[in-house]
Amino acid sequence: xxxxxxxxxxxxxxxxxxxxxxxxxIFFLVPRLAGATSESLAARYVGRTASAEQVKIAADKLGFNxxxxxxxxxxxxxxxxGADYDYGPGxxxxxxxxxxxxxxxxxxxxxxxxxxxxxxxxLAIGAAVIWVLAGVATGVLSALRRGSLFDRAAMGVALAxxxxxxxxxxxxxxxIFSYGHPFRITAPGGSFTPFEENPAMxxxxxxxxxxxxxxxxxxxxxxxxxxxxxxxxxxxYIRTARAKGLNERxxxxxxxxxxxxxPILTIFGLDLGLLLGGAVxxxxxxxxxxxxxxxIDAITNQDLPKVMGVTLVAAFFVVFANLIVDLLYxxxxxxxxxx
Amino acid sequence: MxxxxxxxxxxxxxxxxxxxxxxxxxxxxxxxxxQIAWMRLKRDKVALAGGLIVIFLILVAVFAPVIVxxxxxxxxxxxxxxxxxxxxxxxxxxxxxxxxxFGIEPVNGRDxxxxxxxxxxxxxxxxxxxxxxxxxxxxxxxxxAGFFGGLVDSIISKTMDxxxxxxxxxxxxxxxxxVPDSAFGLTGDTLRVSLLVFIIGFFNWPYIGRIVRGxxxxxxxxxxxxxxxxxxARGPYIIFRELLPNLIAPILVYATLLIPTNVxxxxxxSFLGVGVRPPTPTWGGMLADAVRFYxxxxxxxxxxxxxxxxxxxxxxFGDGLRDxxxxxxx
Numbered sequence: 001x002x003x004x005x006x007x008x009x010x011x012x013x014x015x016x017x018x019x020x021x022x023x024x025x026i027f028f029l030v031p032r033l034a035g036a037t038s039e040s041l042a043a044r045y046v047g048r049t050a051s052a053e054q055v056k057i058a059a060d061k062l063g064f065n066x067x068x069x070x071x072x073x074x075x076x077x078x079x080x081x082g083a084d085y086d087y088g089p090g091x092x093x094x095x096x097x098x099x100x101x102x103x104x105x106x107x108x109x110x111x112x113x114x115x116x117x118x119x120x121x122x123l124a125i126g127a128a129v130i131w132v133l134a135g136v137a138t139g140v141l142s143a144l145r146r147g148s149l150f151d152r153a154a155m156g157v158a159l160a161x162x163x164x165x166x167x168x169x170x171x172x173x174x175x176i177f178s179y180g181h182p183f184r185i186t187a188p189g190g191s192f193t194p195f196e197e198n199p200a201m202x203x204x205x206x207x208x209x210x211x212x213x214x215x216x217x218x219x220x221x222x223x224x225x226x227x228x229x230x231x232x233x234x235x236x237y238i239r240t241a242r243a244k245g246l247n248e249r250x251x252x253x254x255x256x257x258x259x260x261x262x263p264i265l266t267i268f269g270l271d272l273g274l275l276l277g278g279a280v281x282x283x284x285x286x287x288x289x290x291x292x293x294x295x296i297d298a299i300t301n302q303d304l305p306k307v308m309g310v311t312l313v314a315a316f317f318v319v320f321a322n323l324i325v326d327l328l329y330x331x332x333x334x335x336x337x338x339x
Numbered sequence: 340m341x342x343x344x345x346x347x348x349x350x351x352x353x354x355x356x357x358x359x360x361x362x363x364x365x366x367x368x369x370x371x372x373x374q375i376a377w378m379r380l381k382r383d384k385v386a387l388a389g390g391l392i393v394i395f396l397i398l399v400a401v402f403a404p405v406i407v408x409x410x411x412x413x414x415x416x417x418x419x420x421x422x423x424x425x426x427x428x429x430x431x432x433x434x435x436x437x438x439x440x441f442g443i444e445p446v447n448g449r450d451x452x453x454x455x456x457x458x459x460x461x462x463x464x465x466x467x468x469x470x471x472x473x474x475x476x477x478x479x480x481x482x483x484a485g486f487f488g489g490l491v492d493s494i495i496s497k498t499m500d501x502x503x504x505x506x507x508x509x510x511x512x513x514x515x516x517x518v519p520d521s522a523f524g525l526t527g528d529t530l531r532v533s534l535l536v537f538i539i540g541f542f543n544w545p546y547i548g549r550i551v552r553g554x555x556x557x558x559x560x561x562x563x564x565x566x567x568x569x570x571x572a573r574g575p576y577i578i579f580r581e582l583l584p585n586l587i588a589p590i591l592v593y594a595t596l597l598i599p600t601n602v603x604x605x606x607x608x609s610f611l612g613v614g615v616r617p618p619t620p621t622w623g624g625m626l627a628d629a630v631r632f633y634x635x636x637x638x639x640x641x642x643x644x645x646x647x648x649x650x651x652x653x654x655x656f657g658d659g660l661r662d663x664x665x666x667x668x669x
Contacts, residue, residue, distance in 0.1 A: 018501050023510075031517055159658075163651040165603050167610045167626055168643035175633045270503070277506040281607055285630070295509050296611060299516035307513045314506035322504065 005327065012323045019315045020079075024072045027308045038064035041304075075100070099312055100305030102298075109309035113291060119192050120290035122202065123209055123282060124275040130214035131221060132268065138218070139225025140257060143233065154222060161219025166212060170285035173212050192288055209286045213279065217271060221264060228260030235259065265325055273321025277314025372588065372664070379663040386659020392652035400459040407453040412438060414457045415618045418448030428635060441641045445632045454620035455645050461609075461621050462649065465535050466601040472540025474594050477547025478586070482578055484548070485555025496552070499545035508607065511538045515613035531615040539604050547593055554589055558582055588664040595657035599650040606646050622646050 042059035063071055074083065078098035084091055094101040094108040101108050142151040193201040232238065233256045241251045280292035291310060298306035380386060399406065407414065422429060428445050435442040441451035484495035518534055520526065525533060558564065567581050608614040609623025617624060622642040629639035
């Protein structure tokens with residue numbers, strides 16, 4: 001078990017390194033392929049009034065003329081040890097972990113992201129609880145009553161659910177429940193109250209995004225759970241369990257569901273990891289100030305260091321979530337061999 | 340499976356697709372997988388309905404200029420005379436009339452019907468081309484990994500893992516956002532469409548790749564491959580003549596199910612303002628505009644429903660296709 005964990009950890013670190021190299025390479029190469037020069041990039045940082053000479057010096061000092069590998073080395077070192085940015089008029093300190101420094105706002109990226117994290121965490125985890133409970137329960141019931149009215153209705157709704165974009169259901173939900181007055185149950189989008197400040201307000205502001213986001217995912221999970229349950233419930237070991245005289249509840253939950261849970265766990269890890277990296281669409285639909293909104297704002301302002309920082313942090317969440325899932329596998333699925 | 344009681348369970352009656360065409364003179368007909376799938380598909384009314392809507396949508400996209408031409412409303416033409424100049428809302432509330440079937444937009448009064456029709460072009464074009472790109476890359480690398488195994492397999496599989504670890508949406512937005520309006524020798528809509536096709540297609544191939552690899556792994560060990568090999572067949576022949584024909588069914592199914600995902604993806608990018616640039620109409624872009632005018636629901640209704648119906652139709656058809664092509668399905 002210990003060797004397995006260590007091996008898995010090493011692979012996670014390798015993966016993060018590869019992802020960071022690719023991310024860096026793409027954000028280094030694409031603007032240049034598209035016609036940007038070191039000077040035009042530096043010009044964005046020293047201000048409009050700077051002379052051509054000053055821009056050239058800044059580009060040199062920021063290392064924009066160095067080869068890709070040197071620039072990546074500096075970037076990677078910044079994440080571990082922090083970095084100093086000397087762009088001419090002054091030196092800016094970016095403490096570790098330095099995921100880049102925005103010269104437009106004169107701020108390091110990491111503390112900004114830390115500020116945004118509670119919003120995204122609240123949104124993702126709250127929605128995840130709802131969608132897992134609702135999705136798995138619907139899927140199990142549908143599978144047990146295959147072909148019944150409930151099954152067909154639930155699967156119809158689920159298929160519609162996976163076909164609806166969140167930015168459509170989101171706007172519709174706002175019109176019905178928030179902007180429109182008859183059913184006003186929540187504050188209009190755009191407000192977030194930290195949990196520690198006022199838990200009731202926190203939930204009140206998030207309930208609409210939670211439900212909309214959860215509906216989308218629950219639909220997919222219900223379909224997946226149903227398919228998995230139909231498969232495991234026809235396995236021989238279910239018949240064995242019944243033959244042993246176990247009550248039906250135990251057969252379904254302990255034997256059937258446990259077998260069907262593995263693929264769901266995999267998907268759940270990926271989904272949650274992706275959401276933690278920024279629920280971009282939900283956050284921009286409801287104007288929630290999370291990491292996804294941060295990414296969008298950074299792109300709108302063409303603030304490359306921010307874009308790169310947020311992409312990397314998002315990738316970190318996905319890799320981390322995958323790691324956790326792989327480790328949990330051993331607990332959930334007795335068939336998993338560690339080695 | 341030795342238990343005799345099994346006979347009573349399951350369906351014991353012979354399925355007609357397996358054997359007989361009783362009406363004709365010929366007693367027994369062999370049927371190819373394609374014929375069997377088509378017979379099953381014909382019986383699946385829901386999937387068939389999905390397929391018909393898909394064909395309808397493709398026709399709408401292809402003949403968009405003709406359809407819009409019939410009503411004579413250009414998708415980018417302003418109709419300021421129909422807009423109440425103080426509230427910026429259409430004078431009649433929605434602006435729905437014989438000329439403007441879906442009404443007009445607030446502020447500049449563009450015809451929503453023709454914009455939705457033209458939106459189908461961008462949406463389907465990008466979704467199809469991106470799917471094609473994913474399928475080509477995914478099949479190529481999937482077959483290679485599965486067939487050669489060993490080091491080649493582990494490199495390709497690890498590459499797929501890395502791709503799947505990318506925060507796809509954040510990355511796609513970032514990439515689509517940093518490319519200026521003129522790059523790679525392309526400009527305007529051509530540049531945006533190619534860029535979106537490339538981004539969406541290039542990051543989705545591992546999903547197809549994984550499935551193809553898995554199928555190849557199991558096909559490789561089958562007797563007919565051994566037979567071909569013992570007759571002297573080499574790698575390329577086995578891949579193209581023995582393996583690929585057997586991979587077409589799963590590839591077709593997952594390609595059909597990838598298209599709606601890509602429709603949603605394109606709509607999301609357009610919604611976030613990094614898709615095809617205005618004034619070219621896109622469904623996602625129209626929804627983004629509609630957010631500011633939530634008091635006039637018809638504005639968000641039509642593009643939203645267009646996305647929903649398109650994605651639903653492809654999903655229904657894809658699900659049906661999967662059931663029809665699955666030899667294990669009842």
